[in-house]
Amino acid sequence: MTNLKVLKKEFLEDLLPVYEANEASTMFAWLAEDLLNLKTHDLLLKTEVELKQIQLLKFEDAIARLIREEPIQYILGYAEFFGLKLKVNSQVLIPRPETEELVQWILEDPLSSNLQLSIIDLGTGSGCIPIALARHLPEAKIKALDISAEALSLAELNSKENKTKIDFIQANLLELEELAEVDIIVSNPPYVKYDEQQGMKRNVLENEPHLALFVENEDPLIFYRKIAELASKMIKTPLVYVEINQYLAKETCQLFKDFGFEQVELRKDFRGNDRMLKAY
Numbered sequence: 305m306t307n308l309k310v311l312k313k314e315f316l317e318d319l320l321p322v323y324e325a326n327e328a329s330t331m332f333a334w335l336a337e338d339l340l341n342l343k344t345h346d347l348l349l350k351t352e353v354e355l356k357q358i359q360l361l362k363f364e365d366a367i368a369r370l371i372r373e374e375p376i377q378y379i380l381g382y383a384e385f386f387g388l389k390l391k392v393n394s395q396v397l398i399p400r401p402e403t404e405e406l407v408q409w410i411l412e413d414p415l416s417s418n419l420q421l422s423i424i425d426l427g428t429g430s431g432c433i434p435i436a437l438a439r440h441l442p443e444a445k446i447k448a449l450d451i452s453a454e455a456l457s458l459a460e461l462n463s464k465e466n467k468t469k470i471d472f473i474q475a476n477l478l479e480l481e482e483l484a485e486v487d488i489i490v491s492n493p494p495y496v497k498y499d500e501q502q503g504m505k506r507n508v509l510e511n512e513p514h515l516a517l518f519v520e521n522e523d524p525l526i527f528y529r530k531i532a533e534l535a536s537k538m539i540k541t542p543l544v545y546v547e548i549n550q551y552l553a554k555e556t557c558q559l560f561k562d563f564g565f566e567q568v569e570l571r572k573d574f575r576g577n578d579r580m581l582k583a584y
Contacts, residue, residue, distance in 0.1 A: 431459030493527035
């Protein structure tokens, strides 16, 4: 029989050629909690506990997938976002810390402090943005749109499990002529140019949906142009919060100004990159 101490040793030996030691140790802790129902302190106190064959087989499967650089969130089937547990699969992007910062900006912004808000999230994916907003703004009326039926199905399940009320809509953002009046538009649209793939990690390129990641090199701001256009048609100009490509920050700011937005503000993420924009 294999005990927890031996399992961790073998796990780290298998993964260290691919991952840094700290990252591998963290992934072991996540898998131990999920597959073995062991908390962090158990990993220190129960090192001699013998593992069942079925548990070892699950670990072996996870190790093989990690060696192929499949994201651990897809292996676990969920990701943490803004204190919430959200189901994820290969049909949706894994929620990022930068997107948590975008949500935090909306919640802390004095301009959006009224609880009687109407909000729409364009390109919702897993539903992480509207679900987090709904948990903190229970009186808000929130809609979320995505082109992918598979993504919307998962987002609806996440909304239900996190006890939020959101109106989900399947539509192609680029084909919309108008949006219903709202106070806030929020979006984390595709913004990575195809020619930026060389600098990206294999685990992202080979696993996460390209539909939600990439835009053509020739027109990388296509989604921001549509968002600005739809917002500019509203009777009352909404607050627009978007996640952006750091390398196109100035161009994205100018685009919103060209559509008549008087105030455009950039904000850096925790890594110091221009990652978020507010326009109104």
